[in-house]
C-alpha cells in the first residue's frame with residue numbers, strides 16, 4: 001500500500017476542486033465490492049453468456065473482459081468513478097487544447113496536450129481554436145512529407161534510413177515500423193540507433209549495405225538529448241570518413257526553435273510542437289517521415305486514420321461499456337487500486353508487436369509513474385502499475401509459470417489477431433500456425449481465470465488471475481493506429497481518474513543532472529587531471545575496472 005504521507009515528505013498544499021480519492025462515493029463503493037470480488041474460479045463462473053455480454057468493439061478491435069474479476073455492479077461502480085472524476089471533461093479539455101500539462105501553483109511545463117490534433121486531419125475536425133491551429137500546422141507538415149515521399153520514390157536515391165533518437169523519439173515509431181513488416185516498401189529498410197552505447201551505432205552501421213544510398217533521420221523534440229546528439233556526431237563522422245557529405249544524407253525532426261532547428265545542416269527538416277509529448281509523438285512527424293519512407297505514405301495515413309477513429313471513440317462514446325479506452329482504463333484501475341495488483345503484463349500473440357510492450361512501458365510508466373496530484377499534493381493511493389511483457393507464445397516458455405502459480409497476481413492484457421500479416425501459413429495436423437497461436441492465447445486467458453484444483457498441490461492452479469483480451473482481424477496499418485490510440489487514451493483516462501498530470505516527466509531529470517556531473521569527472525580524467533575520491537561521484541568513477 002502507498003503511505004498517506006511519503007516518508008520524509010510533507011503534504012504541501014490543500015484545497016482541491018476534486019474530492020480526495022477516499023472521499024469519492026464510487027471509491028467507497030468499489031472498496032466494498034473488492035472485499036468479495038467476482039470469483040472466476042467458481043463453477044460456471046465463466047459462461048458463454050458472460051463471454052458474449054462482457055465485450056466491447058470499436059475501430060476493428062474487440063475487448064473481451066469476461067475473464068476480469070468484475071460483475072455488472074462492479075462496472076456500474078467504475079462508471080460512477082469515471083463520472084465523479086470527470087474523465088470526459090478532462091479528455092475534452094485535452095483534445096480542445098487547454099493547458100492541462102501543469103501542476104497548479106508550482107513550476108511545471110504549462111503546455112497544451114494535442115497529439116490527437118496530429119491525426120485530426122480527416123473529416124469532422126475539432127473546431128476548438130487551439131486544436132484547429134495544431135491540426136492545420138500538422139496538415140502543412142503532412143503535405144511536405146507527401147511531396148518528399150513522392151520525390152524519394154521518383155529519384156530512387158535512397159534505399160536505407162537510419163533513425164537516430166531515444167525514448168519517445170524511438171520507441172513508438174520503432175514499435176510501429178516493426179509491427180508492419182508485411183506492409184514494407186520493396187527495397188527499403190529502416191535501422192535504429194538509440195543507445196549512447198557506441199556498440200549500438202557500430203552494429204547498425206556495419207549492417208548498412210550501401211552508405212551512399214542511406215538517409216539519416218535525426219529525431220529529437222528538444223534537440224538537446226545527450227544520447228541523440230552524441231550518436232548524430234558519431235554517424236556524421238562515419239559518413240565523412242567514408243568520403244560522403246553528411247549534408248546530402250542527414251534529415252531531422254525536431255521542435256520549432258530547438259538547437260537542432262538549423263535547416264542549413266539538413267536535407268530537410270520536419271517539425272513537431274511543444275504540445276506533443278515524446279511518448280505521444282508516434283503519429284506526429286516523429287513517426288511520419290520514417291514510417292512513410294519504410295511503409296509508404298498511404299500506409300502512414302492509414303495509421304493516422306485508425307488512431308483518429310479511436311480518438312473519436314474515446315471522446316464521443318459516453319457509455320463506458322462501449323468506450324474501449326475508458327473500459328480498459330477502468331479495468332486497470334480496478335485491478336490496481338481495489339484488488340491491489342502492482343504490475344500489468346501486456347502479452348501480444350503477434351511477433352510483429354515485438355517492441356509494442358516496450359513502447360507501452362514508456363507511454364504508461366513515464367505518464368502515470370507519479371506521486372503527486374495535479375495540485376501538487378502527495379497522493380495516498382496507488383498510481384501507474386509496472387508494465388512488462390513479451391510476445392506469446394515465447395513468454396509461455398519463460399515467465400508464465402509465475403503468472404499461473406506465483407505468489408503475486410499479475411493482471412494480463414492479451415492482444416491477438418484472427419489472421420496473420422504475411423498470410424504465409426500452413427495446415428499442419430489439421431490446424432494452421434495462426435490457429436495454434438490463437439489457441440494458446442485463449443487457453444492462457446481461461447487457465448489464468450478459472451484455474452484448476454486437484455489433490456496434488458504442485459498441480460493446483462488457484463485461478464482468479466484477472467485478464468482481458470484485445471482482438472483484431474489482422475494487424476494492418478489502420479488496426480495498429482487504433483491499437484496505439486487505444487493505449488494512449490487508456491493511459492490518459494487513468495491519469496484523469498487519479499487526477500495526476502500524465503504529460504510531464506520530471507522523474508527522469510535527477511539522473512540526467514548526475515550523469516552530466518559524472519561526465520565532468522570523465523573529462524578531467526581524459527585531460528590527465530587527478531580525480532581524488534573525495535566525493536561519492538569520483539569514488540564511484542574510480543570503481544570502473
Ligand SMILES: O=P(O)(O)OC[C@H]1O[C@](O)(CO)[C@@H](O)[C@@H]1O
Pocket residue numbers: 166167168169219220221222223224225228277278279366505508
Ligand atoms: O525527443 P527528445 O527531446 O530527444 O527526448 C527524448 C526522450 O527523453 C525524455 O524526455 C525522457 O528522458 C522522453 O520523455 C523523451 O521522449
